[in-house]
Amino acid sequence: MTSSVKAVEARGITKRFGPTIALNGAEISITEGETHALIGRNGAGKSTLVSILTGLQRPDEGEIRFAGQPAPPPADRDAWRQRVACVYQKSTIIPTLTVAENLFLNRQTARGRINWRALRTRARGLLEQYGVDVDADAMAGDLGVEQRQLLEIARALSFGARFIILDEPTAQLDGPAIQRLFARMRALREQGVTMMFISHHLDEVYEICQSVSVFRDARHILTASVEDLPHDRLVDAMTGEATAAYEYRTRTADASAPVVLAARNLGLAGRFEGIDLAVRSGEIVGLAGSGSSGKVGLAETLVGLRKADTGTVTVNGTAVKGGDVPSTLRAGLGFVPQDRHHEGFVPLLSIAENATIPIAHKLGRFGMISPARRRERGDRMISQLDIKTTGPDQPVADLSGGNAQKVVLARALADDPKALVVINPTAGVDVKAKHSLLGAVEDAVDRGAGAVLVSDELDDLRICDRILVMFHGKIVKDVPRGWTDTELVAAMEGIDHS
Template identity: 35%
Template sequence: MSDSANETLAVELRDIHKEFYGVKANEGVDFQLRRGEVHALLGENGAGKSTLCSILAGLYRPDSGEMLLEGEPAVFKSPKDALAARIGMVYQHFRLIPNLTVAENLVVGHPDLGLRIDQKELHSAATRLGEEYGLPVDPAARVWQLSVGEQQRVEILKLLYRDVKVLILDEPTAVLTPQEAAVLFRTMRQMAAEGRSVIFVSHKLHEVKEVSDRVSVMRQGRMVGGVDTADAEPRDLARMMVGRDLELPTRDQGAAEGETVLSVRDLVVESDRGLKAVKGVSFDIRAGEVLGVAGVSGNGQRELAYGLAGLRRPSSGTVILDGDDVSQATVVSHIRKGLAYVPQSRLGMGLAPGLTTEDNLGLKAFRKPPYSQGLRLVPSVFKDRGAELIEKYDIRGVQPGLPIRLLSGGNLQKALIAREVESKPKVLIARSPTRGLDVGATEAVRNLVLAERERGTGVLLISEDLDELLALSDRLIVLYEGEIVGELAAEDATSERLGLLMAGQREVEPA
C-alpha cells in the first residue's frame, strides 16, 4: 500500500476471526476505514456486523487477526482501551445509567474526571455540544425520562465529549422515526466533514445510499465486498447481502375486478386523547385489490386501522365488511366475518410473546375444531398443525417448547401473517408489515401479501414506506390530518406526487 493511502486510513482490520461456541461470527474479515468518511456496514441479521464493530470498540477480543490504527498495530483489552485510542461505539442496547442526568452520563467512565465535577460547567458543555451537532438535549433530565431517540443522542454526545475520531453506530435508525433518522444523518455528515470517521451499521439500502461514502457488505461472517456508494446499485448491494438474485416482489399489473369486500363511509375515529383522528374517511376495496394508505406517521393511520378492526368503536360512519355492517361490532365478530389484522407491533398486539410458536399459530382458530372439542383444547392439534405451518411458511429458528419471542423479527412477522392468512380472510389490514425487517424477510412478507391479493383478498396496506406502497398497491390514498387528501392509481403514483400529498398539498385538478 502506498504511503498516501496509508495516511488517509484511520483503522484497518486484517483477517479477523471470532467464534462463539462454534458459531463463526467473523471469518477472515478485512476492513478499512478512512478518515473523514461515513462508511456503511451492510448485512442481514446475523451477518457478523455487531461482532466486527464490537472488536473494533474493544468489547470483544478477536480469536486471531490484526488491528492497525493509522498504520500502527494495536490491541484493545477493553472498551476503555478503545476509547483511549478515541474509538467509541453506540451499541444497539444503550449503556446509559437511567438514574443519572444527561450531563452526568456524559462523564461516566471518563478517566480524567474524578468526583469533583463542576455541574454548571458540565451542563453548559452538554448544551453546547448538543447545539453544535444538532442533537439538542436537556442536561438536567434524567435518562429514564427520555425517549429512545433522545437516549441515543446522549450516547452519541458522550462519545463526542470524549472527542472520538472513530464513531461506530450499530443500527442506530432501528429505533428512530424517519424524521429523527434524517437529523442523525446530518450529524453523521458533519462529523465526517470534521475529519472523523463514522461506521454506520444498517440493513436498509436506501439509508446506506443516502448517507454513506462507501459501503462494505457482510454475509455469514465474511466480508463479501466493498464499493463507493455512488457506484453501488441497490440491486447489486442486495445481491451481495443475501447471496442470490433478489427481486423484491411487486404486484402484477391489471385492475381488480372483484366485488367490493370493504366499504367505508364517512368514518370518524377518535385518538387516545379523544380528539378526532380520522375525520370522515370513505373508500372501497375490491376482492383481489391492494389499497395502499400513504402518510406521514401520526396522521390517523393507527386510528383508521383500529376503527376498521373493531379495536376502537368509530364515533360515526359505516364499515361494511363483505356485505355486513360491522361499524359497531366487536373484534371477535370482525374476525368471524373475515377480517385479518397484522398490527405494527408484532409482540404486543399481534403475538403472545410467552407462548410457543405452535400455540401462537393456533391462537385465532382455537375456538373451532379440530383445535378444540367442545370446551376442551386439543394440544396435539396445536402441535401438529403448528409444525405444518412452520414448514409451509418457512418460519425459521423455532425451538420446540420455547416462547415465540425468541424468534427474529422476520420470522415473527412470517408467523403472524401465516396465522392471519390461514383463516382465509376476506379483508387483510396490514400496518407497516416489513418495518425493521431485512431484505430477505421483506421479500418473504411481500410475497405473502401478494399471494393474498392473488387469492382474492382485499388488502389495506398502511405504510410509511413509499417503496413498499408503490410496489404492492393497485391504488393509493393519502392520509393527512385524518383526511384523504388524494387518491392515485398505481400507474400514476410517483414518490414525488405522494410526497407532496403527504405534506398536505391537495391535488389540483388540471384545468
C-alpha cells in the first residue's frame, strides 16, 4: 500500500559536533506506506539522522518535512510524537517500573488520579494487539533482551504515529522472533504505516523493505528500489570498495591441551540442566540454539552473572564462586555480554578508562592510576582492534555501535585472559567491524585462550572448532567444524538429535 506522497523528507542536512562532520548535505525521502531501509557502516551518519528525524537534534543546515509540512519546533515533543515514533537499538525501558507503567509513561491518565486497574487493562490489550507475550504486571528489569525489544516496539506503535523508525530491531532477536516482527511489519504496511528500517543484515533489507538508502562518510550515496539493486552493488555503495569475505582460520584441536573453562552438572531452574562442558586452550566452542534454548543463560552462568542451582564452574583450574563475576575475572576469564549498552561499558567514561577497567590496579602504584599508562594501553587497544575514534580520551557514548562493541571486547581481552565467553559479539555492527571482532577472538585463541562463543549468526559460528547445540535447556548435539546450515538449523529446531 504505497502512494507518491512523501511521509518524510530530509533535505540538505548538515550536522557538526565540534570538528566532526556527522552529516554533510545528507538527504532521504520516504514514500507513504513503504518500508525503507537506511544502511551504512558504523559511523556513516545513520544515528545522527535518526536523532534529527525524531527532533532530538536540530540540524545546522537543511530541513525536515512530514507529509509535505515543516517539522514541528524541537521543544514541541507532543507534536513530534504524533508524526514519528522510534524503537532504538539502545533500550529506553525503565527497569524499575512495570511493563504497564513503561507502556504508558507520562500518559497514565488524561486527568485526575491514575486508575491502575484500567492502566493494566489497557496495557494487556496493547500487548495482545502486537503479539507481545509479557505480563503487564512484570517488572521491566526482569525481562530478557527480546522481551524488552518487543515492549519497545509496542510502546512506539501505541503513540499512533504513521511513521516509525526501527533502529536495529533484530540485532538481538533470534530467528522466530525476527519472523514475528516481520509479520507485524507487513501487517502495519498494509494499514498504510511508513517505516524506516535500519539494519546491518542485508538479507533482512531484501526480505522486508521496498527501497533502500545508503549513507557513507556522512553523505547520502544512493537511493534505489530493493528489487533493482544487486547485492554486490549495495555492498560496494556501503564500503566504497569490494569487501572480501572473512577468511576463517583452520586449527587442529589438541586433545592434550589444558582445559581452561569447564562446567559439571550445571543447572539453573527454568533455563538449563545437567550441563557438562570442557573448553581447552586453543579451542573455540560455540553455543547455538533458539532464544528459549538456554544458551545465553548458560553463558551468563559461566561468567557469574547468574548463580547456578546445581553444579560447578572451573576457570583455568580454579573453582569459582557461583554468581560472583569478580571471582571468575580473577581466575582468568574475559567476558563480552549480550547487551553492551547495559552491561558492556560506562558511557561517560573514555575508551581508555572502559578498556582498562580489569587492569586498573596494574596501571599505577599505591592505588593511584597513571593517566599516561592508561592512555598508552588505550592507544594500543585502539590500534589492535581498529577502533575509529579521535583518541583514547573520547567517551564511549560518542562512538558508533561497532566501535563501542570493540571497546567492550578490548576490555575483555585487557588482562590476556585464559578463557573467553563472548555473547552475540557482532550484533548491530557492519561487515568490517564484524571481521575485526571475530579476528580478535581468533587472535586470543591463537595465543592460547579457550573461548565460548554464543551467537545467533551462523557466519559467526563458523570460526568455532565445534558447536554445542542446545534445545530446551539441554545440550543435544556436539557438531564438529564443517557443518552445513541445514544440519545446524535442524539441530537447533529440535529436528535432528542424532
